[in-house]
Amino acid sequence: MSAGRGRTSAGSRKELVCIACPIGCRLVVTTDASEETTVTGNRCARGESYGKEEVLAPKRILTAVVPTDSARFPCAPVRTDHAIRREKAGTLLADLYGRTVKLPVREGQVLIEDFDGARVVFTRTLPPDEVPAVGKAGSEPEGQDEVTRLQQSP
């Protein structure tokens, strides 16, 4: 059998490295003719559930950046709030790269309400461009007001 993947008349067999913890158990996940999945090589229960999910429906959190209308902050980082099916990632990325978002945005603000059962949200608070980057000469030494305006959108 080559490259850890194979198919027999009775079902399929896949070799994986468990990523539930740093030990990295080498798992063998077998699916028999009646679609029953068994995991061997794991040292704990987390390995078994990881092995099954990875074979049945691999899911990942997707993170990316979306172009903005700002010159100072040209990218706004986003994430899916839950893992989405791995094969759906390309569709979501194409959607995100085609957008231009207007600043300000807040961390946690929703960009897409539902994509494959997950929300797409902004992960960083970004101010609009009219807010000065950092205080002009002669401003108060604390600099606190500038920071507040910079970091927190209205």
Add this chain to the structure above:
Amino acid sequence: MIARSVDALVVGGGSAGLAAALRLREAGASVAVVEREPFLGGILLQCIHSGFGLHEFGEDLTGPEYAERFIRPALRAGIEFYLDATVTEIGEEPGEGAAGRTVIALSRSLGVVRFTTRAVVLAMGCRERNRGNVAIAGTRPAGVFTAGLAQRLVNIEGCVPGRSAVIIGSGDIGLIMARRLTLVGCEVRAVVEIQSYPSGNTRNIVQCLNDYSIPLHLGHVVTRIEGRDRVEAVRVAPLSTEGEAMTGREFRIPCDTVLLSVGLIPENELSRGAGVPINEGTGGPWVDADYMTGARGIFACGNVLHVHDLVDFVTEEARLCAGRAAAFLAGAPVEAMLPVSAGANVRSVVPNSCAPSRETVFTLRSLVVKNDARLIVRVGGQEVRAKRLAHVQPSEMIRFVLEPGAVPQALPGMPSSRAAPTVSSMEVSLQ
């Protein structure tokens, strides 16, 4: 020039600096933070991937989300922030009987700012090893980036560095960037690792390389970078058991971009200038159980002290450090401390001494890859504590808590002050 006086000055507004500043403020100290970027959060802001905060918050956060958990409270805590300002010098306050430090910062908007302070917390983080550090032969074309710089270009500036890339080194940033480049349309042709095992964690090998079928060449070395104006290819050869490149089996990978993920170095030029002694094992300052460096009143935490693999542990260390800095400001008596050294199979241990009456959180780097290892703490050659570890490897930091009273308080020759010589010492080793 602007002159300011504060109880504590924190150099760096990233994960370590923010957690330290908040902790000092909670203890009632007046605190200023100097940050060279025009925003707070440090490198976390370019780490848009998830995997942060599992220990600290029990949640799987992205870098910017983790940063905002500290930026928001810090902005409300009455901390003075100096952004877009670079610290150029840490000195001693002149004058008779002066107990403080002076810190000079330069800012485009404010000019020179001179701080007088009683405690300095170093929280400058680390920087990347580059092509010069690993001596790769070949021409000097455009298109060679450190992985963290490429991460900033893609995630902050919105630029894609090339169309096809080879990544040298399998550190976590390199693996994360292999996935990130793939998702922005730059084809990653290979990751080349000189060692026989990956330097990054397994989770990243699976999610960043295997998910996208990116080849990982373990035990291989890049022998040459080719190209005149722009990178055109790299040449790669396997290593023999003697560690020599086997040029007869060399192969060529065409690409226009090379990323280097070959390790991080604590950024200590400022510390050295202030007379802070550096530990060659970590690249960061020697610190005692109070996280105080060899220079009185100067403390260090986070990646400037030693390179961590999880930001959660940076936060924990910054709080511990700032708690001790607050005690120093309050004039707490200094307890006798036992020097701590790295024993067999241990590359480095932090902190470098132990205060027996208090809990000490030690972090270690292993020199070996091993399952079912045993961590042993000896004082004066006598075993005082041991712990079984399921798995150790150089790329995974080991955290070990020594409870109060684990080592005897009164030992022969135990120093009664920070600088006194000592007979007894403590050693941490792996078996």
